[in-house]
Amino acid sequence: MSATLLLLIVLALSAAGFVAGRSRALASAGGNSRMLHSLPSYYGFNAALWALLPALLLLVAWLIVQPMLIDARVRGMIPAERYENSGQLSLIMSDVRRVADGLDVAVARGVLEADEAGTIRTEFTNVRERLAEVGVALGSDVDATTLHAAQAYREMSGRANAARNVVILVLAAAGLGLAMLRTNRDFRARNAVEKALLGLLIGAASLAVLTTLGIVLSLIFNTIEFFRLYPATEFFFGTTWSPSFGGGSELGILPLFWGTFYISVIALAVAVPIGLFAAVYLSEYASPAFRAVAKPLLEVLAGIPTIVYGLFALVTVGPMLVSLFGRDGALGVDWMSGGTAVMTAGLVMGIMLIPFVSSLSDDIINAVPQSMRDGSLGLGATPSETVRQVVLPAALPGIVGAILLAASRAIGETMIVVLGAGAAARLSMNPFDAMTTVTAKIVSQLTGDADFASPEALVAFALGMTLFVITLGLNVFALWIVRKYREQYE
Structure with a gap:
């Protein structure tokens, strides 16, 4: 059975x-x-x-x-x-x-x-x-x-x-x-059933906490095992990423971290202004009829699989950028030699992140009490002044949270990077060079029949642990900003 x-x-x-x-x-x-x-x-x-x-x-x-x-x-x-x-x-x-x-x-x-x-x-x-x-x-x-x-x-x-x-x-x-x-x-059947349901709720909450704890402990133990086999100083300060399962690997994280940071910054530079401006327009200026149509259409972007975004970057955005910034491009500059580049992945990732910023910011702006708007308008402020000086400052903690969510999404993206940015681990300021990220290399290091006890396989956990610590630091910093501004406006 x-x-x-x-x-x-x-x-x-x-x-x-x-x-x-x-x-x-x-x-x-x-x-x-x-x-x-x-x-x-x-x-x-x-x-x-x-x-x-x-x-x-x-x-x-x-x-x-x-x-x-x-x-x-x-x-x-x-x-x-x-x-x-x-x-x-x-x-x-x-x-x-x-x-x-x-x-x-x-x-x-x-x-x-x-x-x-x-x-x-x-x-x-x-x-x-x-x-x-x-x-x-x-x-x-x-x-x-x-x-x-x-x-x-x-x-x-x-x-x-x-x-x-x-x-x-x-x-x-x-x-x-x-x-x-x-x-x-x-x-007393009702008391017994309610106690059982309460136990189920406690169990569900505990399961979520224990799952998180298990993930963290798995990262920690495998990271410790990696650092027993490979020097931590070379991992954190090395500028060369060259794994070789035959031996003699150089596993410096700096090129991967630089690619992750560079692509995320470009993505946020695209997503945050567009998403925030779209949220302000939809919440403060758009008519109800237009908002009822525009917001669902904007949120469709969040439902598109990332592999589709990756193909869009590879087939459409990459060749378009080469036609502009390539050797024979329309601008007559030789900045971009191939379609896979930091700029390609950053632009497409920014498009993907727009609904994360716009939808959350729109909900947060709408949560600002109408009495604050009415008070500002009653004192003679224009609608635009009310938005800039009253609504946005009051909604700023929530907007910071939306941007943080978008940043975490950008840091953890894989498929767009693999198809749009390439696989080269390098330190370069040129946004038209091919680079890669931490998440892409985590996938590549755990793919295939590699010996799981080798540094080249265990390095994936060290990369994941580093990414986890960085994301945790961003969350702590964002909470500090939220508390600071929340005290100012309460």
Whole structure:
């Protein structure tokens, strides 16, 4: 039985518990709902929650822990001479899992036969041929040892899944039975249901916090491991980015950080004025009919996938800039030799960020009390003076937050940079040169079959940690500005 089918059975049992709990509560009150402590639906929800929540929580924990335990046991079956480091062992385990899935498919289709215990007793050569019949091709590096490990992986997974199904169903039935025993007209079902919902809300909030903590700890531990293999001074102050998985890498972050900063500044220089002016016009000057049409059209830009922006930069904006600033361009200057450049990515990224600035700023400006506008106009100020001297200063903290959101979006963008800015890591003041960013190199360093224990792979976490610290610093600085101006205008 699959986990999906098991979940559907538990949900059905929970739904049956709702009906049974509600009916039992009404029966205990002689059919008169006024004799019940809570509404009849609360008794149904109490029974449903007791049948669903314990089983669901155990199912989630089981699905997380079971693969980890089975992987740990199967890893011990791989001879140490088969691999040199943890990266090669991970590749072998990928083959083990793939072959185990293929064995399941082959048994299900009748290509291979298994005994009552689920063991497949067939020679390695025959298994290779049978798996090829169901589309599972074994490479030359998959030998009898890997097949034996895959068979053990499959058997342990089968036993664990069978135990999981029994335990989950028993727990769901026991929870439903306990809820039914407690259900009577004097039971405070509403209090119990509200406590359970409160626990769910606390769990959801805790999950968000723990996820953030897990991401940060993952970055920290892998960054520490990287700095054990590569000097921190060369990483933070090196001016050359030249990774080489054969050895002799130079992993200086300064060219990547400079490209990230340069492209983000150009993007914000495009997005902030246009977005802010658009927000002021839509909120203070545009008619309701025009605003009802213009604002949704402007927000469509935020829904366009970034890969489309990247293609737009590569196919349209890049060639257009070359036609203006290239050797044979209309301006007669030789500033740009190719379509991929900082200016290309910055302009397109700025277009993408316009709705982030305009939509948020528009909502913030509209949140300024109308009484402030009326007071300014009553004192003889013109509408434009009211906007400049009253509305914008009052909305400035929120506008700073909108700009910060746009800046964070610009720093974390990848596809537009890959297609529009190029992949060259260099320190240059020329905005028409090809450069790259931190996020683009994070992707490139984790792509392929590189040894995960090498500095060239672990450097991605150091890059991510550096980017996280920089973004955190920007947030702290923005909060300081917001508090300063908020004290001035309150």
